[in-house]
Amino acid sequence: MKTFVGIDLGSTTTKAVLLDESREVIGRGITNSRSNYGTAARVASEEARVDGRFTLFRRALSAGGGKSEELDEFLAALERAFRLEQFLEQLGDLEETCRSQVKGERFAKVESGVKDAIGEVLNRLREEAPALYAPGAKRKSDFFRDIAGSRYHAHAEEVARVAGLPYELLLNVYDKSIIDVENRPPSGGLSDKFRRALARVLAVDAAVKTGATDVPQTIEDTLAIELEETYLVGTGYGRVTLPFSKEHIRSEILCHGLGAHMMYPNTRTVLDIGGQDTKGIQVDATGIVENFQMNDRCAAGCGRYLGYIADEMNIGLHELGPMAMKSDRPARINSTCTVFAGAELRDRLSLGEKREDILAGLHRAIILRAISIISRSGGVTDEFTFTGGVAKNEAAVRELKKLIKENYGDVKININPESIYTGALGAAEFARRAYLGQTDGREA
């Protein structure tokens, strides 16, 4: 089948969306952007294809009359098994890469000892892997670097101690390898991983129930459908170095506007507050961008600012919103300058102001900045769609709603839980249109 890929390379994460010919989203994928945008793009689009397979499985199995709860359960089990397979595959790569690093003067006398130790650490990682992907297990992150890294450190310390080797040696090998592993395009066929994953699921419960269908056969039939990458469009903050040829690039503004329009067709104004910048975009009834403005050179009031504040307070980014929500007397914060954020915060805390009041004030200050950018782009017209990481922050949303109401009256405000994919969604639709020969957004 034909698929259309949209990739949004952000400063921290890279997102991909897969559309089918009827404009349905069949898959979404996300990965960390790393230093290598090409790899990030490949990984994200592969993730979207994986997600797309699950959509196709679901479609095929539901067509066979599967009940939805049973289907959910099965697909969840299959996904866990698939993730485990993926993880094991990367562990294999990590082991091989680590071993290849063990050479030269530094390892002269301990080469075999270190290699054995690496083998032992990786074995331990492999042993505990199934538990990481057990039902109900919680992982801090889904990115390989994050999962493998912390566990490697823990095991290496013990293995090194037992083997009487310097711990730094094992760490050094890992540090040299992880970037390579992470930046290596995923190897191994997806279909085989799905088959192995299915086998794992069947090994636990041989008689998977999803209606009348022959599950293994349905999965096999579905895997046979080729997901052709018919057209790809990329966009994103790192546009200047996007790893695509020119005809495959669209501006993030256009993608964002179109993506928001696809999620909410009545959208006229879009606000996106990302890590690096804030955008106010006006779109017409068909999703065409009419006007846009971004924050000026000063990045005050962008998502990054909240990151500084969280660091300064030594709490998690996601804890800021809930804490600010407790305030009923927001402080007046006069500067959203990231440079001064820490100092102002400390000054106020030392004067005895309450954390939640300061935080509430900070959230308001950020939204005030955003409102001024929207205002530069032409104000707010019903409906209004709010996207980006900050849209997940309830305190920011509260202030935004208040200010929109005060300044623009009753406006419907849309916030999509999948809003992080807005740009990639628009890019995917541009890919579909490009395939159909529509040329908007670039020269004819």
Added chain:
Amino acid sequence: MTTTIVTPKAAPAKEVEKDASMVKQKEMMAAHYDRLTSAPQTGEKVVSTFVPGNLNELTMCFGLLNNLPEVNAIQNGLRRTSGAFVLEAEKIGHSEDVCTYVKSDIGMMAKGNIAPNGKRFPDPDVLLLSYTGCFTFMKWFELLREQYKCETIMLHTPYMGDGKITPNMIEYMVKQLKDEVIPTLERISGVKFDIDRLREYLKKSATAEDDLVHVLQSAKRKPSPIDAYFGGIYYIGPIFGAFRGTDDAIDYYRFLREEVEARLAAGKGPVTPDGDMGKEKYRLVVEGPPNYTNFRQFWKMFYDEGAVVVASSYTKVGGVYDFGFRHDPEKPLETLAEYCLGVYTNRSLPMRIDMLTNYVNDYDADGLLINSIKSCNSFSAGQLLIMREVEKRTGKPAAFVESDLVDPRYFSAANIKNRLESYFQMIEQKRAATRAAA
């Protein structure tokens, strides 16, 4: 089809053949710098003065050589030495907040005051503070006066706050010229003022001005044979600088006009540093000065996308000629006053909005692009309102980028490129929608 993810390659740069006007301008500039730096030997006297409101015809009447600190700062920006000069000025006590033309100039003095020809600039014999369209000029020359301890003449140009030149303004300026500027210049130069000599120079100015306007207005044609911002900055060089009122300027603008005529006849677009520009896809009006530290990189972001600037306000900072004003030998002092009063940055905000709106309409542009310059409040304060108004009046979208004149720290290529490309694509998308609807 999984090979779309590629590594972009940079295109190789190629050498471009220079037009006669370019060669002429280069020679003129080189000769001028040589004349300036050898002034201590030749005994010629030097006046430092500013581009907006420069009185070249008048100072030539006294045989004075003009040295323009803004032009020196621009040269240092283009040669990438301004960054170090700005830092030097900040080191000796200037705030990071203030104008980088001033800091580049002060830093350059601190570092030996070396001209582009590698020789030392002479100390000025007089500072002619033509205080037109920019408050910073006043502080700038007070700072230079402190350094050089030389005579300083203030020529105050009132601001066109109400959008018109009043008889009181003209009278005030003419009196300053008659009773302060001219007698002081006579005393310093030892040359008696000859009004007929002034008339002669003014006549020459008007001739060159005619040709300049012809060149600038050629951008109304499609495709435009010139870029009226990046290219325009070269075109205004002689007339905004040391050459207004000279035969050199007359020759230069005649060459230029002929070249532009030839390009028009051949249906050619502008010349860029990479040769002839490709197909004209976007026509823009630009408000605000350019960035000089990354001038070519900035320009390339336009011509690579087929964007040509058809009119700009920056090419009017040293005189607005395209609405009919010419230096008039019949009323020599009044015409100098009118010239000073009329420069772009001395015009009220509503006048600037009218001008830019006219440009978008008359030059059939796709919209207004503002390059907002951190250094220059005279331009920048109010630009966001200008943007809003011009959008409203023309129905065409505007875009906003930020940089600085000669401070490389304020040029973020990725940021600017991102916005420009978004803007161009937005224009294209809207066009496609209009085509589809038709």
Added chain:
Amino acid sequence: MEASLNGSKTATIVARAQALFDDLSFASAREWKAAAPGRKVVGYMPIYVPREIIHAAGMLPLGIVGGGDQLEVIHGDAYYQSYICRIPRSTIELGVSGRLDFVDGMLFPSICDVIRNLSGMWKMMFPNVYVRYFDVPQNYRDDIGGNYYVNELTELMHHLGELRGQPITDDELRHSIAGYNENRRLVRELYSFRAQRPWQAPAAEVYLALRAGLVLPVEQHTEMLRDYLAAAASEERPRRDNCRIVLTGVFCEQPPLNLIKSLELAGCYVVDDDLLLVTRWLTADVPTEGNPLHNLALAFLHQSESTAAKYEPNLKEKGQHLVRAVRRSGAEGVIFACPSFCDPALLERPMLQHVLKDADIPYIAFKYAENSGQMQPIREQAGTFADSIKLWSGT
């Protein structure tokens, strides 16, 4: 409230001035306007306009000096880039939010490019308001700058007469000049009183008393100054072991009140400053005989303060006003507090510092914005400066 508690007379006056300062909707000016039909209010920005002419038209001159640190700017930021100072955005906020909807005219003095351009913005944004860019001469010869200025003043007088619906007479203007002469005399008296006994007239109180003059009719303000002077002279207050400084650089965008307070708390008595210069721009009485516009023009040319927005034709005179202020007030040092992104103030600063250096006067410098929230660094710097001055004078 504080006033009624401790019952002191200065406290009562200061509380009234503070209330006027805090009121961002200008209730007192609104009341003045509503009190009689046909009354008009003309706003003006820093640093100088001839308020006498507005007053002569029977109008209230209303000083607009930004929004301070208590105004939340919601709309103003949409009009300005991050590298432009704060006062124009908060001033636009005052306008857009309707806080100035009773103001019939606005004068934008010739002080910098930002305020200059704001005059054009005001014309676009508030087309029903009389807006004038108020240019002043940078040439100080009577027959050149003087003539020009007289003509500019004549035009202003004519416009305000039109706004009133009846020309302003010379007698009206002479009467107004007399009123402002009296007001300026009291301001000068207050400054010299503070220079002698700064502990009796804290800088923040003097500032508030001056600020009241931006919103009150001049007659009322004169009364307030008189009362404050009398009360301040009669109340003994504890004297602290502070050094004495001149505060300068503060010339358009206002420092937060907390900044002024912080300086004294940190050990620096402010014995002179260039805050709110409009209240004492003309340094001597303007004659009430003869042609009033000529008199105003001559006073501007020859008997007015110095500031960054004004050209100093004489190199030897450059910065000497500051040295004289130090000598006159018996100050031991100078604190430069300049608004961030203020080109005139910040470009002027190195020249003034060179002059101070030559005169052996110590100084420190920092920047602020009208809404600066953090005073800790300023307290630290001022405290260290005070300590070093004491140390230096002790040896």
